[in-house]
Amino acid sequence: MTPQPIPPPEPEEEPHFASWALPVSKLKTEDISSEAINLNVNGRRLTGPIQGFGQMWQKTYKVRLPGVSLTPHEIVDVWRKSFGKFWPKENKFYGSVIGIAPGEVAVLNLAGPGGIRGPGDTPFVSTGVLVIYADDVSFSFMTPEGHTFAAMITFSAHEEDGAPVAQVQVLIRASDPLYELGCWLGVVHRMEDAHWHATLTNLAAHFGVQNAKVEQKNRLVDPRVQWSEAKNIWHNAAIRTGLYLMAAPLRWVRQLGKRGGSKS
Amino acid sequence: MSQAKATMSVRKPSPQAGIIDIQGEVTATAETALMEAYAQASNGNTRTILLNFSGLEYMNSSGIGLVVTLLIRVNRHAPRQRLLACGLSDHYKQIFELTRLNEAIGIYNTEAEALAASA
Numbered sequence: 001m002t003p004q005p006i007p008p009p010e011p012e013e014e015p016h017f018a019s020w021a022l023p024v025s026k027l028k029t030e031d032i033s034s035e036a037i038n039l040n041v042n043g044r045r046l047t048g049p050i051q052g053f054g055q056m057w058q059k060t061y062k063v064r065l066p067g068v069s070l071t072p073h074e075i076v077d078v079w080r081k082s083f084g085k086f087w088p089k090e091n092k093f094y095g096s097v098i099g100i101a102p103g104e105v106a107v108l109n110l111a112g113p114g115g116i117r118g119p120g121d122t123p124f125v126s127t128g129v130l131v132i133y134a135d136d137v138s139f140s141f142m143t144p145e146g147h148t149f150a151a152m153i154t155f156s157a158h159e160e161d162g163a164p165v166a167q168v169q170v171l172i173r174a175s176d177p178l179y180e181l182g183c184w185l186g187v188v189h190r191m192e193d194a195h196w197h198a199t200l201t202n203l204a205a206h207f208g209v210q211n212a213k214v215e216q217k218n219r220l221v222d223p224r225v226q227w228s229e230a231k232n233i234w235h236n237a238a239i240r241t242g243l244y245l246m247a248a249p250l251r252w253v254r255q256l257g258k259r260g261g262s263k264s
Numbered sequence: 265m266s267q268a269k270a271t272m273s274v275r276k277p278s279p280q281a282g283i284i285d286i287q288g289e290v291t292a293t294a295e296t297a298l299m300e301a302y303a304q305a306s307n308g309n310t311r312t313i314l315l316n317f318s319g320l321e322y323m324n325s326s327g328i329g330l331v332v333t334l335l336i337r338v339n340r341h342a343p344r345q346r347l348l349a350c351g352l353s354d355h356y357k358q359i360f361e362l363t364r365l366n367e368a369i370g371i372y373n374t375e376a377e378a379l380a381a382s383a
Contacts, residue, residue, distance in 0.1 A: 016322055023361040049332055050368050056336060058329075132362060133325035140325035142363065152332070152363070154325050171329050222336045 019135040021103035027130060027144050029096070029105045036094035036107045039244055040237040041128035044144035052150030052173025053229040054180035056222035059192070062167040063200040063214050064160065068207045072157035073136045075164055079155060079203060080139060086206065088198035090115040092123070100139050104131045110148075112238075113187050122245050127237040129153075143175075146235035148188060150175045166203055168196045171221070176233035180225060270294040272301035281312040281379060287319035290327035298330055302337060311345055312382035313338055316375055318351030328363050335368055346370070350378045 026043050049056050065075070079086070080100040084093030090111035096104045105128055111117050112124030125148065129141035138156035143149060149172040157166050174180035174188065182188035197214045204212030233239075270288040277283060282305025284298070305313055315331070338347040348370040352360065360366040372378035 016324075017355050019324070020355075020359050021362060023358050046362070046364065048363050048365075050335070050364060058333070135324065138324065138326070152325065152329055154329065156326075169326070169329070171332060221333055222340075 016135065019102060019133055021130065021132045024103075024130065027105050027128065029107060029128065031097045032107050033094045036092070037109055037123055037126045037241070037244075038094075038107045039126035040146045040235070040240055041105060041107055041126075041144055044128075044146060044235065046130055046132075046142050047145055047147070047150040047175065047232075048142050048152050049150055049171045049173050051229060051232075052226065053176050053232055054174030054183055054225055055220060056171070056173045057189075058169065058171050058219045058221050059196075060167065060169045060217045060219075061193075061196040061200055061214055062165050063204045063209075063212045065164045065166060065204055065207050065209050065212070068164050068209065070164060070207070072159060072164060075157040075166055075207070076137050076139070076155070078206070079157070079166065080134065082206075086199050086202040088115075088195060088202070090117060091195060100131055100134055102131055102134050105129070106131070113191060118245050123241065125238045126241045126244075145175070145232065146237035146240065147175060148179050148182075148238070149173065149192070150229075150232075166200060168200065170196075173222075173226070175229075176236055177225075177230050178233055178236055178239070268293040268297055270297055272297045274301050274304045276305070277379065279307075279309045281314060281382060282306055282310045283314045283316055283375065285316045285319060287321075289321055290323040290330065292326035292330070294327065295330055295333075298334060299337075302334055306338075306341070306345065312379070313345065313347050314375065314378050314382070315347070315349045315369075316351050317349060317353075317356060320351070320353075320356065323356065323359070328359065328365065331365060331369075335365070346382070348372060348378045348382060350375050 027041050029038055029041050032038055083100055087093050092109040094107040098104050107128045109123035110125040117123060127147045128144050132142050133140040138154055140152060140154040143151045151170055151172040153170045155168055157164055174183045179188055200214045201212055270290050273285045275283045284301045284305055335347050338345050350372045
């Protein structure tokens with residue numbers, strides 16, 4: 001019996017290659033909780049700050065965690081595993097069963113200005129995110145068409161002056177003229193800031209740091225708006241969620257009709 | 265924050281083109297080096313800024329954010345100036361596709377191809 005030649009070993013993939021999601025043409029949700037109102041994600045393209053309409057902002061929110069003896073890796077590990085738990089209660093994050101991992105899509109059910117929600121605790125906006133990147137000390141999302149912001153959002157932890165720091169950095173443009181108007185009026189930026197301040201405060205409290213102060217730095221990266229992207233309003237998730245909720249009675253009537261028809 | 269693990273060197277093959285050779289790891293810590301390299305590469309007559317990624321070892325999502333920020337700076341000088349990239353491995357070409365940077369930055373396999381296209 002002749003010995004079989006041993007095949008050459010497969011070239012090992014660089015470890016950090018697995019930190020990135022693969023390109024996707026359209027987003028698709030999988031294994032999302034049935035509690036979620038899952039709109040404006042499936043079939044949508046991913047958008048980044050380049051594809052948005054409004055002014056481009058870079059905002060950095062960070063919270064120091066004095067007295068916490070965890071490494072940045074351990075902090076990010078906890079953050080990833082319980083990501084939605086740290087959100088303010090009026091906004092809901094529905095991740096897949098896999099959680100925060102490259103390529104995973106999550107659904108967001110967000111409240112409106114002042115934390116308002118619709119009848120029956122329905123969200124003001126249903127949208128989502130794709131996890132584009134995740135490593136030991138950071139992870140990043142991008143948003144689908146129709147989301148308030150065409151954005152890249154990075155969550156990370158590092159050490160600063162001997163204490164761990166948890167940080168959220170967003171690079172955002174309002175997706176369309178309506179959202180940009182909301183930004184100009186201050187409403188949308190206030191909501192965004194309040195959301196990340198509450199998230200970081202909750203994260204700090206989880207690690208035993210009460211009443212943590214969140215530092216925020218804003219940088220206007222591009223003061224211009226991109227009129228070529230005004231068409232994005234077609235996908236506006238707030239408008240589409242509103243229309244979906246307004247049409248709820250019609251859907252109920254149709255379902256009743258179907259049930260009645262199937263009984264006869 | 266950790267120290268920068270990237271080095272950026274600038275070449276001017278012609279008065280109209282500036283090449284930034286990127287070596288090492290492009291993360292948030294590379295911001296100062298990248299923006300200084302851009303300032304050096306971009307003088308009054310520069311029409312093309314070419315990012316040469318052939319020495320790139322690693323880039324995370326903050327590194328992609330830096331490229332977006334640089335793109336905005338270059339676009340402020342549009343249509344007079346534009347941003348191109350070359351030397352990306354297949355993996356990083358995919359990442360540019362994922363983040364849709366490939367729609368805003370001209371991507372070429374080699375420096376020669378990029379410079380020929382910009383001429």
